[in-house]
Amino acid sequence: MVIFDCDGVLVGGEHLSNALMAEEARKYGWPLSDEEAARIFSGGELAKIGERIAEHTGKKLPADWGLMMQKRIATMMKTEAETIDGAEKMLQDVKNLGLPIAVGSNSSGEEMEAKFSSTGLDEIIPADAIHSARDLNVPKPRPDVYLHAAANEGVKPENCIVLEDSDPGAEAARKAGMACVLLRPLDEPAPEWPGLLRISHLDQFVPLLKKIMAEQKAHETTKAS
Template sequence: MILPELNSKKYPSSICSDGELKLVIFDCDGVLVDGEHLSTAQMAREARKYGWDLTDEEAHRIFTGGELAKIGQQIAQKTGKELPADWDMMMQRRIVNMMKTDAETVDGAEDMLNSVLAMGLPVRVGSNSSGAEMEAKFASTGLDELLEEDRIHSGRDLEMPKPRPDIYLHAAEQEGVSPEHCIVLEDSNAGVEAARRAGMACVLLRPLDKDAPEWPGLLRIGHLSEFPVILRDILKQQRASHTVAA
């Protein structure tokens, strides 16, 4: 899983045999909760209402990982229509209400979380979703039983959405660890860019036949069941390296 040439002189310490993995940070949508298609379908309906002939799948490709305010700007620019000043807040309320009943976990998310927690690794969540939206998603899927509320961080609420690195840097700061000792699990290009800019290692969850950002050291998986395998391999190599060093 871990390439033998990875070393902490060139890559983040968290994924290197001579480094240390101290914190795992998860994105929410597309990684833990399968709510992104529901949200972007809402955006597609709004786009069509204002005159943008956009399919649900096109909206998913265009809007995934995006900030609501900027999505509203895209719709307004594309259609030439003026959206309500509180459009993003209105959409946020709709999404939260929808997630209370319709959110589902990504396939394998609960088992994956249990496996990571069993390794004794601290975990946090860093998402562009609002805190209210994540609370609804985690409550309706049961993931709130595994994720502590004070370990869930919202880029929207903190006004520092991805691809800015701030939400991931904030999570590391709250844990009291250096960014280079963190690994992020992401599914969007914006999230990968946020991790890269934060100086963190990143694993991309995406079908392996799909395009991915060109980033040296970016690890890829096609299913969540592969993520604990990567972490175990990292920890095994790091323990072996530290034993030799001692």
């Protein structure tokens, strides 16, 4: 089974969310640029971002700040979400390999519905295969959303591979006992974890899957003989 993160892997637009977080930080007295917000907040959970803004500024944010931001992001993504280059073809190619697919993200279910419907990915990804760590209230780097996705499909964690772009997401996959492929330019730093694979573009993912599947088949053949 293949489980995908959403933002930065299938759908672009995290820069828009980070810009919104930068705007909120500045509103409460933290003079962050959009670039600084992207570095500090990328892959983070809204509640934790709100806590960090409050801690840094000494200001008390509204009790429903996270919910308000979630609604604003979902509304924004209905019109501004963009598919990551190659995502649609890659998803279809994975399905053509006969592998079930799922999504596990820190985004809310509402956000992902907006992102996938506006990009057309909802025609490829089954609605019941989309899982939100935020809605489960167990954000990455906790592994719960990935374990939940695997259990929903009836697949053991060790038979899952996760495609991620963030360190917290890769850590969640590692804690779940799943293989992980990190989508990130090869000249950028990454965790040095045993078994962590890397690609720099989505068009490299399916060939990597085919290689892994061929190696597994060869291993099983050798073991049987």
